[in-house]
Amino acid sequence: MMALFWQGLLLAILVAAMSVNADMKVDCRPDYVTLVWRENRNPVDPSHFRLGNCLPTSFSGREVIFTVGFNDCNFRRLVTGNQLIHSNDLMHISSPDSHELSFTHQVVCSYERPKDWYPxxxxxxxxxxxxxxxxxxxxxxxxxxxxxxxxxxxxxxxxxxxxxxxxxxxxxxxxxxxxxxxxxxxxxxxxxxxxxxxxxxxxxxxxxxxxxxxxxxxxxxxxxxxxxxxxxxxxxxxxxxxxxxxxxxxxxxxxxxxxxxxxxxxxxxxxxxxxxxxxxxxxxxxxxxxxxxxxxxxxxxxxxxxxxxxxxxxxxx
The missing domain is CATH 2.60.40.4100 (Zona pellucida, ZP-C domain)
Structure with a gap:
């Protein structure tokens, strides 16, 4: 059943626009997602980033990386028509004395819903x-x-x-x-x-x-x-x-x-x-x-x- 489930894997959708000095890559897998946020100019502070309610799983220099399952981090699940959609929000929470702005980007992984998804x-x-x-x-x-x-x-x-x-x-x-x-x-x-x-x-x-x-x-x-x-x-x-x-x-x-x-x-x-x-x-x-x-x-x-x-x-x- 699981093998059939994931045959219809579709591309991830990035709904929010990216910062001009950063880019975000999302890799949607059958039961988890990997998200990489990269700053092109300045080092990043991983403590300022959240995916839902999760902190980054790793970071390096100008990158923060999340590798998390869809059952974690308060992912939302929506089944509509022929699609199964997992969505969440990547948030940057600036400190009060920081010149950086807080922001939120929506992250969406969309899959084809198999006919046997529901009982x-x-x-x-x-x-x-x-x-x-x-x-x-x-x-x-x-x-x-x-x-x-x-x-x-x-x-x-x-x-x-x-x-x-x-x-x-x-x-x-x-x-x-x-x-x-x-x-x-x-x-x-x-x-x-x-x-x-x-x-x-x-x-x-x-x-x-x-x-x-x-x-x-x-x-x-x-x-x-x-x-x-x-x-x-x-x-x-x-x-x-x-x-x-x-x-x-x-x-x-x-x-x-x-x-x-x-x-x-x-x-x-x-x-x-x-x-x-x-x-x-x-x-x-x-x-x-x-x-x-x-x-x-x-x-x-x-x-x-x-x-x-x-x-x-x-x-x-």
Whole structure:
């Protein structure tokens, strides 16, 4: 598997511009990177350099060298489309009495993502159509949403991090919403299926009324993150989330296109703009659907059903 993984190794990308008196070389390898910063005029002080939270591994005269693994130094990992990207920041931290300026350069290693990079529980990918192709993703994440979950087993009461996203490609910017989500013990919903409601009423996180579940603050309009507290449903059995994803015009929020958390002793709050939390007032009654507005009217809405799972919820030891 690892041999196949690295067949698609691509060149490293240097995003920031180099100083006129220095140059930076990056050598991306399968599971580590070597970075060399060289000053062309003056000797360097290695104590002033950091790659993430790591000091240089070696230095010599005008060079500082980092040889570090992607699991170290606070590397960020992003998987999007057909790419696996590791990124970090090279920082120069000047002392207060120094005439040198502090600076930051981004370092990126990009690889082709093999089809088997995610376990099957993490890789439901859905194609849809609109003004250019779009791809929807939904998956289980690790605690800080920086990569896929390492386990699909969650103790009762712990958090299940979930992220959904849409690749916009040639589309106008869109806002991704989780319109509906229910948990079931089967990958397909049947009339007699036992269900546990999580998101209902066009974006109302009803589970947040009785738990610590919440939509996280949005990082990108095309992504939505959900911290779902593991619930007492189908304990020890396979659980599937059946969700409806909506990609919508970001200026088109209304009572039927929204993401709402319930805040204890406060009430319903709109995630994207609490000043308009009145859009969530219908969460305790009925948020009436309206027909999708056409692209000709300047509004765009695309809906996709998705199934995430299986994962298991276990009793606490």
């Amino acid at each position: 099957p529980t993490y890789n439901p990918v859905f194609n849809t159509f609109g003004q250019g192709a779009m791809v929807f993703h939904i998956g289980l994440m690790n605690e800080d949403f920086s990569g896929p979950a390492e386990s699909t087993s969650f103790p009762l009461g712990s958090f299940i991090p979930i992220m959904a996203s849409v690749e916009l490609q040639s589309h106008q910017p869109l806002l991704l919403l989780l319109d509906e989500c229910v948990a079931a013990a089967t990958p397909e919903l049947n009339p007699g299926s036992d269900l546990y409601p999580i998101i209902t009423n066009k974006g109302c996180l009803v589970d947040s009324k009785t738990s610590r579940s919440k939509f996280e603050p949005r990082q990108k309009s095309s992504e939505i993150q959900l911290s779902l507290q593991a619930f007492k449903f189908a304990i020890g059995k396979e659980v599937y989330l059946h969700c409806q994803l909506v990609a919508w015009d970001p200026v088109g929020l209304d009572h039927t296109k929204k993401a709402c958390n319930y805040i204890k002793n406060h009430g319903w709050e709109l995630v994207d703009n609490p000043a308009y939390s009145n859009l969530c007032d219908c969460c305790d009654s009925t948020c009436k659907s309206r027909k999708m507005r056409s692209t000709a009217s300047g509004k765009l809405g695309l809906v996709k059903k998705a199934v995430l799972g299986p994962f298991t919820i276990t009793e606490n030891p």
